[in-house]
Amino acid sequence: CCSRGKEYVHEWLFGGEENQSFKNVPIKGLEPQRPFPKKFYPRFTRGPVHIPEKQQKENKIGNSFGNHIQDPVKGEIEFSPEMGMIFNEEDQEVRDLGYQKHAFNMLISNRLGYHREVPDTRDPKCREKSYPADLPSASVVICFFNEALSALLRTVHSVLDRTPAHLLHEIILVDDNSELADLKKDLSEYVKTQLPKTTKLVRNEKREGLIRGRMVGASHATGQVLVFLDSHCEVNEMWLQPLLTPIREDRRTVVCPVIDIISADTLSYSSSPVVRGGFNWGLHFKWDLVPLAELEGPEGATAPIKSPTMAGGLFAMDREYFNELGQYDSGMDIWGGENLEISFRIWMCGGRLLIIPCSRVGHIFRKRRPYGSPGGQDTMAHNSLRLAHVWMDEYKEQYFALRPELRMRGYGNITDRVELRKRLNCKSFKWYLDNIYPEMQISGPNAKAPQPVFINRAQKRPKIIQRGRLYHLQTNKCLVAQGHPSQKGGLVVVRECDYNDQNQVWIYNEDHELILNNLLCLDVSETRSSDPPRLMKCHGSGGSQQWTFGKNNRLYQVSVGQCLKVVDPLSHKGYVTVAICDGSLPQQWHFES
Numbered sequence: 001c002c003s004r005g006k007e008y009v010h011e012w013l014f015g016g017e018e019n020q021s022f023k024n025v026p027i028k029g030l031e032p033q034r035p036f037p038k039k040f041y042p043r044f045t046r047g048p049v050h051i052p053e054k055q056q057k058e059n060k061i062g063n064s065f066g067n068h069i070q071d072p073v074k075g076e077i078e079f080s081p082e083m084g085m086i087f088n089e090e091d092q093e094v095r096d097l098g099y100q101k102h103a104f105n106m107l108i109s110n111r112l113g114y115h116r117e118v119p120d121t122r123d124p125k126c127r128e129k130s131y132p133a134d135l136p137s138a139s140v141v142i143c144f145f146n147e148a149l150s151a152l153l154r155t156v157h158s159v160l161d162r163t164p165a166h167l168l169h170e171i172i173l174v175d176d177n178s179e180l181a182d183l184k185k186d187l188s189e190y191v192k193t194q195l196p197k198t199t200k201l202v203r204n205e206k207r208e209g210l211i212r213g214r215m216v217g218a219s220h221a222t223g224q225v226l227v228f229l230d231s232h233c234e235v236n237e238m239w240l241q242p243l244l245t246p247i248r249e250d251r252r253t254v255v256c257p258v259i260d261i262i263s264a265d266t267l268s269y270s271s272s273p274v275v276r277g278g279f280n281w282g283l284h285f286k287w288d289l290v291p292l293a294e295l296e297g298p299e300g301a302t303a304p305i306k307s308p309t310m311a312g313g314l315f316a317m318d319r320e321y322f323n324e325l326g327q328y329d330s331g332m333d334i335w336g337g338e339n340l341e342i343s344f345r346i347w348m349c350g351g352r353l354l355i356i357p358c359s360r361v362g363h364i365f366r367k368r369r370p371y372g373s374p375g376g377q378d379t380m381a382h383n384s385l386r387l388a389h390v391w392m393d394e395y396k397e398q399y400f401a402l403r404p405e406l407r408m409r410g411y412g413n414i415t416d417r418v419e420l421r422k423r424l425n426c427k428s429f430k431w432y433l434d435n436i437y438p439e440m441q442i443s444g445p446n447a448k449a450p451q452p453v454f455i456n457r458a459q460k461r462p463k464i465i466q467r468g469r470l471y472h473l474q475t476n477k478c479l480v481a482q483g484h485p486s487q488k489g490g491l492v493v494v495r496e497c498d499y500n501d502q503n504q505v506w507i508y509n510e511d512h513e514l515i516l517n518n519l520l521c522l523d524v525s526e527t528r529s530s531d532p533p534r535l536m537k538c539h540g541s542g543g544s545q546q547w548t549f550g551k552n553n554r555l556y557q558v559s560v561g562q563c564l565k566v567v568d569p570l571s572h573k574g575y576v577t578v579a580i581c582d583g584s585l586p587q588q589w590h591f592e593s
């Protein structure tokens with residue numbers, strides 16, 4: 001065991017002792033493909049929000065809570081929907097390029113800067129807990145590929161800002177051979193000049209994927225506990241102590257925080273319900289409700305919960321135990337499957353896996369993965385095949401029943417992993433199903449899956465705030481569908497108001513959705529903020545379907561940061577679009593009940 005990751009060629013850039021050997025060797029062979037121009041990154045200031053003060057005042061966007069504004073009456077921290085306001089073409093470019101490259105709103109991410117407060121989402125009882133003084137120290141490992149610099153540095157600073165120094169042994173950043181030239185250059189510079197020596201940067205000389213990337217990071221770690229994080233996270237108040245405590249009690253305990261939701265469209269931070277990890281026979285991770293029995297202990301909602309699997313990105317594990325247990329399967333590429341593999345291995349080989357409700361870490365949940373694999377392979381299938389053949393015994397048939405085309409597919413050499421399983425004396429997959437995930441047995445491969453929990457989607461029907469017409473003040477016309485209001489992808493236009501026509505009736509609800517004739521939601525393009533809005537199926541996750549009514553009668557689109565406008569008020573065509581909010585007449589609307 002305990003390889004130091006030497007088999008992967010990588011380069012220490014700097015940090016700690018290795019500082020001496022720092023040499024700024026250019027990465028061979030890989031010319032950056034379409035790097036971002038410099039101007040798309042925020043400057044390295046420590047200010048909370050990167051919006052000129054004048055614009056902030058005028059538009060009441062953001063304060064030191066980032067986009068969470070403290071409500072003067074309720075005292076609660078609330079989200080400011082106009083954080084992504086576009087003021088000029090450059091903002092628009094940052095936003096659109098950000099969606100293309102990272103699948104989240106980089107304009108807002110850049111404006112938030114590298115430090116922000118987040119709402120404390122823990123159960124209030126967590127605040128009364130105390131933790132041992134002699135906790136083990138942690139090495140935080142963050143592996144990244146083409147991450148938005150502001151999101152990566154907010155991850156790093158949230159750790160630095162919210163972790164007691166004596167518990168934070170080091171942070172190890174593993175650049176998985178990112179292609180964005182400025183990310184490489186600016187990050188090196190920033191780590192060297194702005195971060196403590198205990199933050200280290202290492203760069204893979206070729207793209208390894210997150211699995212081998214984390215192994216490289218772990219091989220350089222010297223703290224007692226490894227803590228893995230994705231590169232677009234923000235840790236919450238007192239996040240680390242509750243994770244280290246169960247590891248101190250039993251080094252074979254692996255722990256995960258509750259993963260809170262950072263919206264990809266607004267970057268607002270919100271609480272997740274406490275759920276636990278499961279999977280289906282397609283070997284996809286899913287969230288399950290926690291069986292009541294797990295919640296009924298004396299500690300109630302704050303007690304650790306046994307979890308059959310982990311989501312993968314955020315967990316803490318004793319470092320020696322990580323090595324003993326066989327790290328990861330280094331034959332797995334880029335993305336996918338490693339989370340189930342390590343989960344099965346932990347349970348089957350004598351460890352346990354817990355979710356710790358008092359530890360909270362936010363993660364940006366994107367709607368798509370913004371990168372592929374170098375050769376375009378389906379690495380999820382490759383990795384799942386490896387894990388099925390090593391760990392699932394006769395139950396791998398359940399997977400093949402769903403994916404018959406994979407039955408004869410090659411999966412590389414698994415001898416080492418099969419030997420590891422023998423050497424560690426691991427139990428059978430049947431034992432795992434019977435004892436750790438009995439719900440799975442009941443459902444079986446063809447039966448109906450248990451009710452899944454969608455954690456990034458409101459489960460209730462949002463309350464209706466208002467029902468009525470969307471009246472355009474300048475033209476005295478109403479917003480309607482250009483074609484039939486049930487036609488998905490249809491445009492909207494302004495036409496003569498007809499107060500008896502149901503097809504002109506909009507619903508505005510507490511999720512800030514605008515729904516025409518109770519059918520479809522007014523929606524905008526994710527990657528092209530200049531495209532006109534369309535009627536689409538309501539997806540319930542905000543962003544492109546979130547609209548707010550603001551000053552000057554404006555109707556503001558939260559994700560594109562612009563206002564709804566009639567293109568040519570004199571034209572009978574009545575076309576509408578979104579444009580930079582300027583308070584002008586073509587942008588003025590009334591919602592009339």
Ligand code: LR7
Pocket residue numbers: 143144145146147176207208209210213229230231232259311312313314334335336337338339363369
């Ligand atoms: O080639 C790559 N090299 C990398 O370094 C590809 C990715 N990465 C980095 C990437 O920059 C990121 O920091 O690896 C990290 C994880 O990649 P994501 O963010 O694209 O993954 P994800 O959040 O979409 O997917 C989840 O499942 C993955 C399966 O391989 C990993 O285990 C992720 O860590 C995991 N994320 C989480 O568990 C966060 C909560 C998501 C849920 C549910």
Ligand code: MN
Pocket residue numbers: 230231232313363364
């Ligand atoms: Mn992620």
